[in-house]
Amino acid sequence: MNYDANFNPRVSDSEIFEAIKKEKQEIGYYNLPFQHTQKVKEYAKTVKQKNVAVIGIGGSTLGTYAIYSFLARTHDLDKKLFFFESTDPIDINSRIEKFDLEDTLFIVISKSGTTIETISVFKYLSSKVTIDKSNCLVITEDDSKLNNFAKANGIKTFEVPKNVGGRFSVFSNVGIVPLAIVGIDIDQLLDGCKESYLGYFEQELLYKRIMTKARFMAEYKHKFNNNVVFSYASELEGFNKWYVQLWGESLGKIDNDNTHQGLTPIGLLGPVDQHSFLQLIIEGKRDKTVTFIKVKDFHDDSTIPAIKLKGLEELDYINNLKFSDLINHQADATIKAVQDLQDIPCDTFTIEKVDEFNLGKLMYIYELLTSVVGKFLFINAYDQPGVESGKIILKEKLKQKK
């Protein structure tokens, strides 16, 4: 009797790559870098209001917030963006007080069109100020009930394509419409995405980096079940939150072997979290990978003045140091301390500068990485069946109350 077997289920990089290329025909986010933006930019120019309020939650706001908050402090933008996400009444009312509702464009964003948080807040705001076609814009799927509402009231709409999931929708109309309105260069943003797209699909370096990292994440999913992103710039706080949704909601799934999968995303900010979470990384359980993100050029020359403080002379070595150099030295020192341990996997992205192009590039790499890890884990990275149960319980409870 002859017997030959090969039970090694390990897939090759090229098999995964073929699967991604196939998936690219169906999953809409891949091709967003190549869309035409003319209509969006033309519409953006027509907006007269000084403020823009985005009403949405989750994938409808996190990416937009990530980009806006990265750029808003250093870019001279035309308008201010405000976000209404929560149903917390204290939160809603304190946000309302921050700007003039009468001079505001309200953008209601919901892919499905029936998101309970979004519609609740929209109704509430409608009782505070008249909202009609003159100060409202709707971004939703073409056949959603929210779209019907917009049509019935002559409100302008932009479409969310059916095959672009919420957490992958930042470069669709969901993100680029509000961003274009406030004056962010969406073409530069998409050019950054394009560079990552081409880097992965047509060049060697980024392809290898993404494949290697994704394979590592999947192959060590039990040992390193937590993936820390440690960003050394306060402006990346929004990026961290966007990453947490992208990674957590895409990869937290039941796989083809009916087993609970999931890599846990954790977002940290340096140097603040050196005084918080860092101790856990350095001495804690070896269950974490760490990705550092640095900003090379902050475009800010603020310097620690050469002031001598009586009693504190020992700290005079920080005098005349630029803050941008200090924070990057802090990042490098932490990176070295983690590397020296030799048993914590880590990598570092360095963003060239605080602009649209560089953030688009980084965010698109993270989208690709998430897709590839999903393939290695044999899961569907694009649905979220787990959150339905809670929604059904809530709906039943509220309907019973009526």
Place this chain on the structure above:
Amino acid sequence: MNYDANFNPRVSDSEIFEAIKKEKQEIGYYNLPFQHTQKVKEYAKTVKQKNVAVIGIGGSTLGTYAIYSFLARTHDLDKKLFFFESTDPIDINSRIEKFDLEDTLFIVISKSGTTIETISVFKYLSSKVTIDKSNCLVITEDDSKLNNFAKANGIKTFEVPKNVGGRFSVFSNVGIVPLAIVGIDIDQLLDGCKESYLGYFEQELLYKRIMTKARFMAEYKHKFNNNVVFSYASELEGFNKWYVQLWGESLGKIDNDNTHQGLTPIGLLGPVDQHSFLQLIIEGKRDKTVTFIKVKDFHDDSTIPAIKLKGLEELDYINNLKFSDLINHQADATIKAVQDLQDIPCDTFTIEKVDEFNLGKLMYIYELLTSVVGKFLFINAYDQPGVESGKIILKEKLKQKK
């Protein structure tokens, strides 16, 4: 030959309790609820400035921010509090623009007195506005170099006791001085702490709850290495951050058996994170415990108006619902969805209302819980040796540059 042995190393609750009672003689935070606050309140009354800027990082600010941000939106406070934590130049400069530096009391807080972030920002602010004994206050250890600086310049100081660690210092002068200055009732806050202290040390219910939870955390530390706090109130965002430091930095240690220990804290906000991290909880790897925190009474009757939106009639069942009821129904629905899975350990705290007493009570419970888990893990919950290596690398680098 007779042989009798008992290798079972499992400690009993009463052994742990005895160890905690012994530790209570040395570790300073335990007795903070019983301190006299007269001098702090008297000083607070003398502050004339409209704004208060806290310059500090980690344990010097996180607890104060947690309490201030929980209360500030609903309480009619006397002054506004601003925080300078980061060395990110864009962050520092954008904060400076938000208030009048000329009408500000600057509180420099550093336990050790030589925190590089704190002194850098202090020097920078000193170049923007004259800072002297008329508009400055220092909170530090009695023999620190920062204290020498204060003495040399006639600046008022409050002491941080040596035996109160940074992340356990919120109820010491570190927290109560700035909070009292802006008009927060620090006696109510400490009364909340007292209730938890007495509940644990002298009564049955809280003692059992803390012991059971801490034992579970320690006994399932490998299976459930992530501990999620899911707070259903935007006002608890600061509490979440404080929890992350307290839990991560206290428990991420090398134990008596020379093994890396550590439970990973994760802070989530409802309902927003239902649209982000929740999918990972529901379908992901069973490596998480979940603690829900609800607020029973938001003191806000804002209601979803009974507006009918053409096309969106199916959502009319939310009409006339208070937002405070909606958010709590959302919390309950998520709790039920998680409980129904039966393989995710979870518990729920319900805060009666948004006030000092209730938050003090909760935060002190978390401090006690952290101490007890530390005992079960055979680690020192009060030091942070892991962060030293990075500090040394940074210092050498900066000194070389000079």
